[in-house]
Amino acid sequence: METMRVQDVTPNDLPWKIRYDAHRCTLCGSCVAACSFRAIEAKVERRRLIFSESEFPEPKARFSAVPVIRQVKSVKNYCRGCGICEKVCPNDAIAPERNPDSRHPIITRCLGGDSIKRGGRKNLESTVRTLDKLRIGRISQMTDPSLDAQRHTFDMLAPFGRILPPQKLPLGVGPEGLLQTTGTTPPVNWIYPVIIGDMSIGALSWRMWEAVAMAVAYLNEECGLPVRMCSGEGGVPARLLKSKYLKYMILQIASGHFGWNRIVKAMPHMVEDPAGILIKIGQGAKPGDGGLLMAQKVAEHIMAIRGVPKTDLLSPPNHQGLYSIEESVQKMFLSFNAAFKFRVPVAIKVAASATSVSVFNNLVRDPYNIVGGFFLDGIDGGTAAAHEVSLDHTGHPIVSKLRDCYLAATAQGRQGQIPLWAAGGLGKTGDLAADAFKMICLGANGVFTGKLILQMAGCIGNDQGRCNACNTGLCPVGITTQEPPLVRRLDPEKVAQNIVNYFLAMDTEFKKLMAPIGNSSLPVGRADALVATDQAVADKLQIQYVC
Amino acid sequence: MCRIGAIKSRNYVHPSQALQLMQSQQKGHDNSGFAMVMHDLGGIFENYKHLPTLSMAATDEGVKIAEDILHQAGFQRVMQWVPETDDRPDLDINAMPNYVFETFDYPKVLRNTEQKVKEDLLLDMRLKLRAALEPNDEGFAYSFWPDVVTLKEIGNPRDIGTYFKLWEPDDKFTAKVITTQCRQNTNYDIVRYAAHPFHLQGYTALANGENTFYLKNVEFQRKLHRGYIGFESDSQCFLYTLHYIHRELGWPLRYFKHVVTPLPFDDIEKREDARQLKAIRQSLGHLEINGPNTIIGVLPDNTLFTCCDAKKLRPIVIGRTEDTVVFSSEVCGINEILPDRDWATDIYPHEREIVTIDDKLEVQRWKQ
Numbered sequence: 001m002e003t004m005r006v007q008d009v010t011p012n013d014l015p016w017k018i019r020y021d022a023h024r025c026t027l028c029g030s031c032v033a034a035c036s037f038r039a040i041e042a043k044v045e046r047r048r049l050i051f052s053e054s055e056f057p058e059p060k061a062r063f064s065a066v067p068v069i070r071q072v073k074s075v076k077n078y079c080r081g082c083g084i085c086e087k088v089c090p091n092d093a094i095a096p097e098r099n100p101d102s103r104h105p106i107i108t109r110c111l112g113g114d115s116i117k118r119g120g121r122k123n124l125e126s127t128v129r130t131l132d133k134l135r136i137g138r139i140s141q142m143t144d145p146s147l148d149a150q151r152h153t154f155d156m157l158a159p160f161g162r163i164l165p166p167q168k169l170p171l172g173v174g175p176e177g178l179l180q181t182t183g184t185t186p187p188v189n190w191i192y193p194v195i196i197g198d199m200s201i202g203a204l205s206w207r208m209w210e211a212v213a214m215a216v217a218y219l220n221e222e223c224g225l226p227v228r229m230c231s232g233e234g235g236v237p238a239r240l241l242k243s244k245y246l247k248y249m250i251l252q253i254a255s256g257h258f259g260w261n262r263i264v265k266a267m268p269h270m271v272e273d274p275a276g277i278l279i280k281i282g283q284g285a286k287p288g289d290g291g292l293l294m295a296q297k298v299a300e301h302i303m304a305i306r307g308v309p310k311t312d313l314l315s316p317p318n319h320q321g322l323y324s325i326e327e328s329v330q331k332m333f334l335s336f337n338a339a340f341k342f343r344v345p346v347a348i349k350v351a352a353s354a355t356s357v358s359v360f361n362n363l364v365r366d367p368y369n370i371v372g373g374f375f376l377d378g379i380d381g382g383t384a385a386a387h388e389v390s391l392d393h394t395g396h397p398i399v400s401k402l403r404d405c406y407l408a409a410t411a412q413g414r415q416g417q418i419p420l421w422a423a424g425g426l427g428k429t430g431d432l433a434a435d436a437f438k439m440i441c442l443g444a445n446g447v448f449t450g451k452l453i454l455q456m457a458g459c460i461g462n463d464q465g466r467c468n469a470c471n472t473g474l475c476p477v478g479i480t481t482q483e484p485p486l487v488r489r490l491d492p493e494k495v496a497q498n499i500v501n502y503f504l505a506m507d508t509e510f511k512k513l514m515a516p517i518g519n520s521s522l523p524v525g526r527a528d529a530l531v532a533t534d535q536a537v538a539d540k541l542q543i544q545y546v547c
Numbered sequence: 548m549c550r551i552g553a554i555k556s557r558n559y560v561h562p563s564q565a566l567q568l569m570q571s572q573q574k575g576h577d578n579s580g581f582a583m584v585m586h587d588l589g590g591i592f593e594n595y596k597h598l599p600t601l602s603m604a605a606t607d608e609g610v611k612i613a614e615d616i617l618h619q620a621g622f623q624r625v626m627q628w629v630p631e632t633d634d635r636p637d638l639d640i641n642a643m644p645n646y647v648f649e650t651f652d653y654p655k656v657l658r659n660t661e662q663k664v665k666e667d668l669l670l671d672m673r674l675k676l677r678a679a680l681e682p683n684d685e686g687f688a689y690s691f692w693p694d695v696v697t698l699k700e701i702g703n704p705r706d707i708g709t710y711f712k713l714w715e716p717d718d719k720f721t722a723k724v725i726t727t728q729c730r731q732n733t734n735y736d737i738v739r740y741a742a743h744p745f746h747l748q749g750y751t752a753l754a755n756g757e758n759t760f761y762l763k764n765v766e767f768q769r770k771l772h773r774g775y776i777g778f779e780s781d782s783q784c785f786l787y788t789l790h791y792i793h794r795e796l797g798w799p800l801r802y803f804k805h806v807v808t809p810l811p812f813d814d815i816e817k818r819e820d821a822r823q824l825k826a827i828r829q830s831l832g833h834l835e836i837n838g839p840n841t842i843i844g845v846l847p848d849n850t851l852f853t854c855c856d857a858k859k860l861r862p863i864v865i866g867r868t869e870d871t872v873v874f875s876s877e878v879c880g881i882n883e884i885l886p887d888r889d890w891a892t893d894i895y896p897h898e899r900e901i902v903t904i905d906d907k908l909e910v911q912r913w914k915q
Contacts (some may be wrong), residue, residue, distance in 0.1 A: 140759065140838075143756075143757055143839070144756075144757035144759060144838050144839060145839065145860065147858075152858070153811060155811050155812055157812055159829060163829045163830055164826075164829075164830055165830060166791075166796060166827075166830040166831050167795075167796065169826050169827070169830055171798070171823060171826065171827075173797065173798065173799060177799045177801075178799075178820065178823075179798060179799075179802060179820070179823045179827075180823070181822055181823060181826070185826055188825075188829055190812055190825075410766045410767075410770075412770070413767065413769070413770025413771065415766065415767065415833060416829075416830075416832055416833055517759065518759045518837065518838055518839075519759060519760075519837045519838075520837060520857070520858070521809075521832075521835060521837060523760075523763075523837075524763070524832070525762070525763050525766065525833070526759075526760070526762055526763060527762065528761070528762040
């Protein structure tokens with residue numbers, strides 16, 4: 001028996017403390033109503049006031065009951081620091097404050113007996129990013145003039161699909177000295193070099209997913225930017241599958257095969273082919289771990305799209321039918337190329353790993369030329385729910401691994417045959433154009449991005465532990481939740497507008513980077529255009545060191 | 548910046564014409580070297596058109612090394628020409644001890660074999676000579692090919708001309724096609740191999756400009772063909788791409804243009820041959836050049852051609868008379884050697900065409 005309840009949870013044990021000023025509070029209740037985590041509540045405090053009414057001090061005490069807002073002291077309903085209370089408070093009476101003395105990682109495990117799960121992003125303090133040690137340092141001048149970003153035209157497209165080596169092209173010289181096609185080639189789609197990367201309907205709210213799809217359609221139809229969106233592993237609404245906008249979607253299949261029942265059933269009714277198929281083997285934020293959709297997010301419409309009951313949905317860590325790289329190639333070949341009659345490119349997504357080059361080599365040497373893209377996902381990415389230990393401690397940075405794969409291809413004279421797409425923390429500083437451009441110079445054909453899209457939509461999470469509650473289904477801004485009241489906080493048209501505007505800004509910024517190096521088409525593999533301010537980075541990436 | 552030039556004529560032309568063509572443009576180049584490749588040879592080489600001629604600059608030891616290698620392989624020398632030199636001390640030339648132009652007959656066992664086998668052997672021999680001469684800079688084997696000679700040297704082109712007595716026309720050392728350029732490589736190290744024109748298996752190319760896709764080109768070309776070596780200059784990439792497209796893939800010349808300056812995707816989509824052009828752009832994207840360039844090239848059938856980068860950032864002009872066509876970076880060069888031509892018929896090629904001149908001096912302008 002304890003003499004004091006020292007084990008009780010208090011706000012000082014939690015990652016965030018609520019700063020509350022009762023004098024400013026009008027008790028409107030907005031904050032309590034808005035807090036999706038139930039981390040604050042209205043309470044009544046007993047107050048004691050000492051006063052005197054006579055000419056000489058005759059202290060009297062008066063007790064009163066005062067309504068106040070208080071932080072909930074619980075490891076379940078703890079404050080995530082999202083700051084929604086502050087956003088809705090008319091008087092600046094309440095706000096979360098980071099608690100440097102938090103004991104949360106310990107007490108949560110002690111009380112729960114289970115691993116910590118949260119929304120995906122690496123939260124360990126990291127050093128300066130590798131990409132920030134690179135500069136576009138090869139500036140065209142004099143005899144090799146820079147281009148004019150406003151006046152010149154730029155051809156900024158990237159391939160999605162298997163590209164044959166030139167000597168294997170089925171081309172013959174016809175009677176008039178023109179090349180004629182004498183056989184078939186694998187399908188290749190030329191698309192914008194930034195793919196909106198695989199976030200499932202389920203992980204995202206229906207409004208958020210729809211907003212992304214709307215933005216993609218608008219970028220294609222109105223802005224002339226052929227941006228593609230990957231569905232994530234969670235199916236696609238049947239209405240979209242049967243619409244002409246399917247051509248902007250890359251359909252993903254992962255180890256859970258979620259949603260594919262509906263996709264297969266919709267195939268006879270499709271009026272357009274999808275832009276591609278992406279087979280997800282692994283993902284960068286939690287490599288070796290499958291997707292995780294907590295039961296609280298499996299709403300009725302998710303159950304319908306995925307064809308599942310309301311339960312935790314775990315994609316197995318690996319594809320149950322795959323035992324080798326060669327077999328994965330077979331699987332792609334048999335299932336998807338054939339399913340879409342060889343009109344749709346099929347690519348593979350793997351987590352960056354110490355073994356990525358081996359996997360890539362196996363695929364690039366495959367004699368059937370069927371792997372149409374190698375999507376490499378690094379440690380700094382991730383948007384979905386996962387175990388914290390996986391998020392923080394497993395994975396591999398993307399920059400050097402992408403470069404390793406490109407150089408491996410170059411050493412074999414096979415660069416470009418399997419397009420390389422990279423992701424994992426790109427655009428973390430808000431500037432995706434610069435990050436993407438540097439990755440392209442290092443050998444990527446393009447990049448894919450997820451987390452940044454959420455931030456465009458209004459996600460307030462960050463890498464310092466703010467919010468990160470995507471797993472709970474209680475997203476305070478309606479992005480990663482299926483709770484109707486929360487979802488309605490999000491205006492899909494406003495989100496779509498933000499995404500469209502960001503892409504237009506990024507497109508201009510791409511040109512501002514291509515112009516000074518004098519290139520009008522993407523400088524894939526032009527590592528000579530980069531310099532590094534760090535010797536170790538320069539050595540590893542095989543680029544010039546400058547200081 | 549380089550200035551480049553080329554002459555193609557119905558008659559045999561002496562290199563003094565090439566020197567004059569370039570001399571008037573000397574303000575545009577830095578007078579750091581002189582190089583020329585001659586095709587369709589006249590004079591003393593006229594009767595040996597079917598046999599390979601080795602063009603080499605070497606030390607005494609280098610000459611011995613090269614001759615030993617060729618003799619060992621069964622090549623038999625049938626003709627040798629050593630240019631007379633004027634070695635007065637005040638000339639600005641960094642001369643090698645020997646300049647050798649030797650014509651060989653093929654090894655007996657190969658004389659009746661098919662042409663392709665012979666051509667591959669000639670390339671292998673040149674690569675072998677180059678490798679053997681490289682240690683201690685014993686020499687430079689520029690070309691080893693029938694009906695082609697190459698001369699390259701470091702120094703002032705005027706003095707190099709004087710040294711080799713090239714200012715004085717004669718009928719011994721002539722050709723119907725001469726390509727020339729008056730600058731050593733100033734971007735990278737000064738190496739004799741780095742001066743264009745470059746030659747490979749009957750193909751010659753020279754360029755005025757920069758290749759900003761140099762690294763992409765090099766990394767790709769290194770694995771394409773054993774003959775794609777050196778890369779002392781970013782302009783060598785143009786020759787290798789020409790050789791690869793035209794000889795290795797066997798595609799018509801127009802596709803060289805489609806490879807080095809592909810049409811924008813939007814334009815490709817509108818064309819009937821979109822499928823082919825897209826396949827080319829996909830598979831040969833690493834051979835694109837992206838930067839300011841004018842290329843002059845010669846094909847094995849002695850067709851002379853030129854094309855430019857997609858933004859037309861480098862000049863070229865073509866002047867002609869009944870029996871001679873001259874390509875030049877600046878029109879003053881043409882005025883020098885074709886003063887009486889009708890300048891109104893001069894051609895200023897645009898960024899989306901290849902202009903070719905065949906043996907009948909017919910001009911074809913092929914639009915991309």
